[in-house]
Amino acid sequence: MAEIKDxxxxxxxxxxDGTVTIExxxxxxxxxxxxxxxxxxxxxxxxVVFHRVIDGFMAQTGxxxxxxxxxxxxxxxxxxxxxxxxxxxxxxxxxxxDRGTLGAARSSNPNSANSQFFINFSDNHFLNRQYTVYxxxxxxxxxxxxxxxxxxxxxxxxxxxxxxxxxx
Numbered sequence: 001m002a003e004i005k006d007x008x009x010x011x012x013x014x015x016x017d018g019t020v021t022i023e024x025x026x027x028x029x030x031x032x033x034x035x036x037x038x039x040x041x042x043x044x045x046x047x048v049v050f051h052r053v054i055d056g057f058m059a060q061t062g063x064x065x066x067x068x069x070x071x072x073x074x075x076x077x078x079x080x081x082x083x084x085x086x087x088x089x090x091x092x093x094x095x096x097x098d099r100g101t102l103g104a105a106r107s108s109n110p111n112s113a114n115s116q117f118f119i120n121f122s123d124n125h126f127l128n129r130q131y132t133v134y135x136x137x138x139x140x141x142x143x144x145x146x147x148x149x150x151x152x153x154x155x156x157x158x159x160x161x162x163x164x165x166x167x168x
Contacts, residue, residue, distance in 0.1 A: 009033060010165035011040060011135065015147070016157060020119075020140035021165075022102055029091035029134035032104050032113065036134070037164050039064060039083060039115055045162035046070075051078035053149045053156075057124065060105050061159060062116035075152045082114030090132055097127040100144075102135035119144050 004010045009024040026033040039045055044064040051067055052060040061067065065081030066074070090110040097103055097120050105116035113132060120127075121144070137144060147157045 004165050007166035007168075008164065009037075010138075011036060012163045012165050012168055013045075013140075014160040014162070015140075015143045016160070017143045017146050018140055020143050021138045022135045023138045024102075024135045025095065025133065028093045028095055029104075029132050031088050032091055032132050032134040035085065035088060035115070036117070038085070040162045040164055041167065043161075044083060044115065045159050047158055047160065049073075049075070049078055049152075049156035049158045050147050051075065051152045051156060052118075053147050053153055054121075054151065055149050056122055058103070058118040058120050059144060059147045060116060060118040062105065064115045069158055075156060078152060078156075079116070082116060085114065087111060088113045088132075091134070092129045092132060094129070095133040097124040097131065097133060098136075099123055100137035100141050101133050102137070103127065104132040104134060106131065121145065 011022040013020040024033040047070045048067040050061040067078040104113035106113040
């Protein structure tokens with residue numbers, strides 16, 4: 001596991017194959033970083049599936065409303081919801097959508113990001129300045145690469161848990 005420089009701004013996602021460590025970028029996207037930590041601390045991301053996983057592109061998850069396997073779960077609805085919190089204004093920056101970066105998923109409205117996010121499998125620079133980048137995988141990318149593919153996957157992988165490293 002990579003050395004954790006700032007535990008308060010580091011997220012640990014437990015997947016079936018191991019831990020993914022994500023360094024958040026609060027100087028780049030403070031509101032998005034605040035939101036993911038808030039939801040992680042509430043346990044909202046625990047048992048939430050990866051509902052849209054496209055080979056060579058990205059793995060999307062974070063629908064805490066409709067994507068949790070511990071609630072009334074229907075994979076066809078996963079990806080249509082968010083959280084009970086208000087949508088976030090876009091925090092676009094010059095940080096490129098490189099392999100391993102964390103991006104905020106949203107609708108066609110740039111200010112509609114809420115709880116959903118994606119991890120880029122490859123450099124997806126066509127997304128630059130159109131989606132908020134607010135973190136990067138510092139270790140465990142091989143576990144992200146192993147997430148089952150599909151839109152939606154027939155048997156989706158899930159985040160077993162997500163924690164802020166300072167609390168782990």
